[in-house]
Amino acid sequence: MSGVRRFAPGAAGELGWTGVERLRYKEEGSAPFRDITRQVLFSQPDQQCELRYFEIAPGGFSTLERHRHTHAVLILRGHGSVRLGDAELPVAEHDLVTVDPLTWHQFRADAGCALGFLCLVSKSRDRPQLPTDEEPAPREIR
């Protein structure tokens, strides 16, 4: 329905939109990650994409993963870093991050500061792959 939803703190102090369900980041417990909430902002039937909001608590991080679908990310609040392949880059509010197909990536919130970001993906997409002993992620170069 047409309308305006406001951005406000949730039960755990994380920010998000009122009236939009807050989801657990991942159901399965196998992939390492820490302190993340997730909201799907829009789910119009005529749109083939989803805009999601992730918020990583201070010092938290997302799963190191890769997939064939592209990620389009916009940092909405806070600061931290993103690992892209073998690079580690600082990110802050309003930075735009593009993740190409099959590029290893991971987001981290700096200590003392939450990192909130929007992520645009196709509704139909492949599942993320995790590093394995046979196919490890490239060593990070700082």
Next chain:
Amino acid sequence: MSGVRRFAPGAAGELGWTGVERLRYKEEGSAPFRDITRQVLFSQPDQQCELRYFEIAPGGFSTLERHRHTHAVLILRGHGSVRLGDAELPVAEHDLVTVDPLTWHQFRADAGCALGFLCLVSKSRDRPQLPTDEEPAPREIR
């Protein structure tokens, strides 16, 4: 290509992303609007949606229009108002605005403050309709 683009002022003081083309809002001169820049943030071939950024200069406004496709809007900076059907609602940073099919809508920046917002749409979508004498927009109720 994977990477990070920064948010910085453009030639006219408007904000936007470096390395992303700044476009004129509309090519045709028929629809009334004022002081708007536009950027298409992501155009990955595997995504059927576009995330665009519009920035309205202080006191400016977008075209009053409607269309069958839905709009999903997130206010990124500043404050102003949105007309939705016969309502006029204040909007500010981080507010989420949903525009249903065929709902008249128009964004305005407050005097003295630019209004920047993200807008998610399907790549394939119908053209906007403008009010006509035969089918005027509903009278605004403040």
